[in-house]
Amino acid sequence: xxxxxxxxxxxxxxxxxxxAWAAAALDVMxxxxxxxxxxxxxxxxxxxxxxxxxxxxxxxxxxxxxxLALWEQRxxxxxxxxxxxxxxxxxxxxxxxxxxxxxHKAGRLYLAxxxxxxxxxxxxxxxxxxxxxxxxLEKCYRALGMGAEEAPLWATxxxxxxxxxxxxxxxxxxxxxxxxxxxxYFKLMLRTLIPQ
Amino acid sequence: xxxxxxxxxxxxxxxxxxxAWAAAALDVMxxxxxxxxxxxxxxxxxxxxxxxxxxxxxxxxxxxxxxLALWEQRxxxxxxxxxxxxxxxxxxxxxxxxxxxxxHKAGRLYLAxxxxxxxxxxxxxxxxxxxxxxxxLEKCYRALGMGAEEAPLWATxxxxxxxxxxxxxxxxxxxxxxxxxxxxYFKLMLRTLIPQ
DNA sequence: AATTGCCCATACGCTGGCGTATTGATACAT
DNA sequence: ATGTATCAATACGCCAGCGTATGGGCAATT
Numbered sequence: 001x002x003x004x005x006x007x008x009x010x011x012x013x014x015x016x017x018x019x020a021w022a023a024a025a026l027d028v029m030x031x032x033x034x035x036x037x038x039x040x041x042x043x044x045x046x047x048x049x050x051x052x053x054x055x056x057x058x059x060x061x062x063x064x065x066x067x068l069a070l071w072e073q074r075x076x077x078x079x080x081x082x083x084x085x086x087x088x089x090x091x092x093x094x095x096x097x098x099x100x101x102x103x104h105k106a107g108r109l110y111l112a113x114x115x116x117x118x119x120x121x122x123x124x125x126x127x128x129x130x131x132x133x134x135x136x137l138e139k140c141y142r143a144l145g146m147g148a149e150e151a152p153l154w155a156t157x158x159x160x161x162x163x164x165x166x167x168x169x170x171x172x173x174x175x176x177x178x179x180x181x182x183x184x185y186f187k188l189m190l191r192t193l194i195p196q
Numbered sequence: 197x198x199x200x201x202x203x204x205x206x207x208x209x210x211x212x213x214x215x216a217w218a219a220a221a222l223d224v225m226x227x228x229x230x231x232x233x234x235x236x237x238x239x240x241x242x243x244x245x246x247x248x249x250x251x252x253x254x255x256x257x258x259x260x261x262x263x264l265a266l267w268e269q270r271x272x273x274x275x276x277x278x279x280x281x282x283x284x285x286x287x288x289x290x291x292x293x294x295x296x297x298x299x300h301k302a303g304r305l306y307l308a309x310x311x312x313x314x315x316x317x318x319x320x321x322x323x324x325x326x327x328x329x330x331x332x333l334e335k336c337y338r339a340l341g342m343g344a345e346e347a348p349l350w351a352t353x354x355x356x357x358x359x360x361x362x363x364x365x366x367x368x369x370x371x372x373x374x375x376x377x378x379x380x381y382f383k384l385m386l387r388t389l390i391p392q
Numbered sequence: 393a394a395t396t397g398c399c400c401a402t403a404c405g406c407t408g409g410c411g412t413a414t415t416g417a418t419a420c421a422t
Numbered sequence: 423a424t425g426t427a428t429c430a431a432t433a434c435g436c437c438a439g440c441g442t443a444t445g446g447g448c449a450a451t452t
Contacts, residue, residue, distance in 0.1 A: 015428080015430090016429080016430090031314060033229070033231075033311060033312070033314070035229075035231050038408090038410090039410065040408080040410080041409085048430065048431085049432075050409095050411085050430095050431095051429085051431050051432075052429065053430095054411070054412080055428080055429055058411095060409090060410070060411090111310075111311065112311065114363060114366075114367050115229060115307065115311030115312075116311075118228055126368075127367060127368050127370070130364065130367050130368045130371070131370075134371055149380075150384075152371075152373070153373060153377070153380060153384050154384070156364065156371070156372065156373060156381065157357070157384065157388070159360070160360030160361045160364045161353070161356055161357045161360055162356075162360070163359075163363050163364060164358070164359040164361070164363065167356070167360065167363065168326065168352065168355060168356045170313065171310050171319075171323060171326050172327055175326070175327055175348075175352070176352065177348070184345075185352065188346075188349050188350070188353065189353060192353070192388055192389075212399085212400090234438090234439065235441090236439055236440080244401085245402075246401095246439095246441085247399085247400045248399065248400050248401085250400095250440095255440080255441070256439090256440070
């Protein structure tokens with residue numbers, strides 16, 4: 001969303017907002033997981049001290065909550081606004097896949113959050129977001145003329161595949177198809193996962 | 197592997213071994229991730245003090261290394277020994293899928309490790325294990341008569357799908373197909389991912 | 393009986409992150 | 423100019439986990 005002008009150089013005498021803290025929390029979460037959302041390290045990264053933090057938030061808990069809320073809102077808005085105006089259901093699924101395989105950062109963030117589902121609050125949010133995505137996919141498949149029996153299965157199948165792609169791409173970047181190979185791979189997935 | 201007789205009741209006056217510590221480390225890792233591999237909490241769980249731990253290991257680092265080695269060995273042995281004696285390549289892939297969707301614990305463990313790939317040592321091991329699995333899958337597809345161009349793509353596709361299944365199943369257990377639905381889902385994946 | 397080696401308990405200091413309390417600085421309003 | 427609200431710095435105590443040092447129990451050996 002906001003191209004973060006924080007980090008090293010940061011004069012940026014603009015006062016920090018709570019949302020800026022939440023966004024920064026998501027940033028580090030994408031790299032270091034939930035545990036990386038720590039007050040003092042974050043403050044250092046933002047070139048302030050925790051004195052600032054505890055003005056905006058009562059405690060670390062609140063920051064995590066805010067970050068999760070921000071993430072959920074981003075994801076939900078993304079899905080609903082961007083994609084739903086495409087009339088063709090086939091193209092809608094294609095767009096979903098494109099999006100999933102493009103924004104690296106969002107992918108890493110999802111995986112980081114999904115890895116922290118031992119935390120109850122995280123689990124709730126991840127479940128909601130995943131359920132929404134699944135429901136959306138199912139709707140697409142039904143719009144393609146698929147029955148109420150098959151559609152959920154195909155939706156789960158497709159969703160699992162593109163979550164798995166993010167995972168595999170992150171874990172073994174070397175073996176993951178790249179360049180022209182990727183375009184082939186992409187087409188293969190599409191024609192396999194969208195029966196018509 | 198070993199049905200852990202540790203935990204609460206534990207009289208078990210058998211002295212602990214380094215491998216027992218490593219196994220316990222993997223256990224907690226499957227639930228709480230890499231950060232959960234902490235010396236003192238683990239010692240409590242094993243009904244000893246860290247005095248024991250620091251006899252077997254020089255430090256936490258060594259424990260993590262040992263746990264990773266144990267995991268890699270388990271995974272590799274699993275893949276090579278159990279599956280490779282099946283002659284039919286089709287059935288081999290089926291067995292792989294069955295295995296992936298059966299042992300919950302192993303799945304959670306993989307996801308936990310994959311989530312900690314910011315740690316260099318973890319990343320190396322995960323990469324090796326994933327690469328081995330992918331290579332194995334590719335060999336299966338080639339044995340099915342697939343060309344050197346297509347086989348890696350299908351292997352990646354299949355691997356991503358069953359990694360994604362573990363992920364989705366963990367993150368949204370409610371929406372994941374269960375019981376008879378799952379058998380349908382399973383068959384759908386098989387006939388889609390194994391062209392013949 | 394004494395010794396040696398294996399395995400673990402206890403006690404200690406160190407570090408990093410959490411949360412609080414207090415003070416400081418800048419902007420804006422009056 | 424002076425006061426007030428907003429945002430941040432500093433200093434403090436607390437806790438949990440890491441690593442060390444040292445000693446204790448309990449075999450097996452001699």
